[in-house]
Amino acid sequence: MIGTSDFNFPVVIHSEKFVPNRERDGVELTDFDEENRERLVEAKIAFKKLLQIIQDNEWTEAFNICRFTNPDISDAETKKWFIKEIFNPTKEGIYNTKLIELDSSLELNEQRISLSSAYVPYADRRTKDKEKIVKTIYDFAFQVMAEQIPCKEHFLNWYEVLDFEIFENEKLDIEKLCETISPKGNLTEFAEANKLTEDETVQYFIDLVEFVIEQEEEELLGKYNLLLNQSDVFTKIKGLKIDRVEHKGLKEGYDEKLKDIYFSLSNNECRETLLHKEFESIDDLIEKEDKYDFKELAKDTDEELRNFEGNFHDEYFLLILKDLFNWYTTCGISDETLINLFPYFSLNKSQLYLNTKTPQELEYAFDIEISGKSEVLAKLANSSLSENELEIIADNPELVSNIIEWLNSKQEDNPDEELGNIGKEFLYHQLCQMFGENRVLWEDKSEYDFRVLEKDLTTTKYFIDAKTTGKGIANSDNVPFFMRTAQWTFLDKQQASDKYIIARIFKNGGTIDVKYLKLNKQSL
Secondary structure, three states: OEOOOOOOOOOOOOOOOEEEEOOOOOEEOOOHHHHHHHHHHHHHHHHHHHHHHHHOOOOOOOOHHHHOOOOOOOOHHHHHHHHHHHHHHHHHHHOOOOOOOOOOOOOOOOOEEEEHHEEOOOOOOOOHHHHHHHHHHHHHHHHHHHOOOOOOOOOHHHHHHOOOOOHHEEEEEEEHHHHHHHOOOEEEHHHHHHOOHHHHHHHHHHHHHHHHOOOOHHHHHHHHEEEEEEOEEEEOOOOOEEEEEEOOOOOOOOHHHHHHHHHHHHHHHHHEEEOHHHHHHHHOOOOOOOOEEEHHHHHHHHHHHOOOOOOOOHHHHHHHHHHHHHHHHHHOOHHHHHHHOHHHHHHHHHHHHOOOOHHHHHHHHHHHHHOOOHHHHHOOOOOOOOOHHHHHHOOOOHHHHHHHHHHHHHHOOOOOHHHHHHHHHHHHHHHHHOOHHEEEEOOOOOOOEEEEOOOOOEEEEEEEEEEOOOOOHHHOOOOOOOOHHHHHHHHHHHHHHOEEEEEEEEOOOOOOEEEEEEEOOOOO
16 A cells, blocks of 8 residues: 555546545555555656657756655555556656756756766765765866766755665765776876866866865765876875985986986886875875985895896996986985995996996907096997997098098088178179170079179179179189089070070178179080
């Protein structure tokens, strides 16, 4: 039997065909009460049609029709029938109909979702600050999963209306929030996926962790990836340490350089177990004793070097050793302190270097040191020249000297723009003085630069191309000039015959000289 006080259906059902009990305060739903059962089945069908109308017409505030509780029926057989025929179909209708309105700020083709696709922010209704907690959960969820939660105007209504014993999977409490957003990757991936900057993402998780701690839910930090390590990977709190790799004499950035060297030596990335620096702002997140300091990193690095069993001649190891030598000599810490921090490396630097050399290479090293040319030879070694190319240079010093001499005297065909313009400007004024301004045309073509007209101002007397060099005429014996393809082609034309002039312009400091050379192509 169900009465008016415990009738768990989302809407009121009224029918003249109901058969009330003797006291007229309820209706029986036993096997013998077919009339009453038929009325409820009809109501269920009508309610599901109503849900479809709400969805099709996008009626708003549909939470008002979703008050629904578990059946409280004492008779087992009656309860079984009610759950199967009325409760479950009604629940399914509410669950699968698009009743939830998404936030209007979202640019989506579909602005409604069903409860089956949604989460509703939740806090225990017995909690004193339940609404504040629900609002905070909503704010966190809205930044990363806004398409799965009700709009700002309605989320509290859905929280108040829904029976979360029935719709338990849709309950977005603090743990479900952490579970849902717990990243599987790194900072960049999460930021890009949620259209946040990396700084915004870091602050988001700092705020979330502080909220978790405030709610005394610290165990969630051990279950979900809510913290960042120094490799920018999200991780659980277990095993994380505070970074105390610092020393009063250490230069800026040299802590990170030593971490890199240690990783290269050991393939053990200490940053994976170090808490991201920004998260250190959270009070008492990690015990003060759980730290990794400079002394420990130095010891680990020194021990890795002591126990190194690889190939000392391997190029990768040589680069690591080079970095460590550089770090050791430039880090800013006193030699006395370094000896205490790196006892093995400090005492064996020379031997480690010698171990990387074959007897022949050691002989080469001494030759280089004796020559006094180690710095410039190091530049050659770090250049893009191949070993074969360097060997050619070493075997042909006279050739190299000739090349250097040629480079010192070499002038480009196209001098820099400023020098070329100076030469052309000078030539133009000289030609104007010689022939008159009205007869000199500065045309700047690929075949020539100037055209000088006959006195009739119609026919061409000369085609003149300027070739400027920054050397004086006295030093120009070995300074070539170059002809473009367009110029050679132009010389074949009848109009250029006996009219093509090269103006060789020599600019040496403030002095400019011009020599003219007439060109004709000749077949032999």
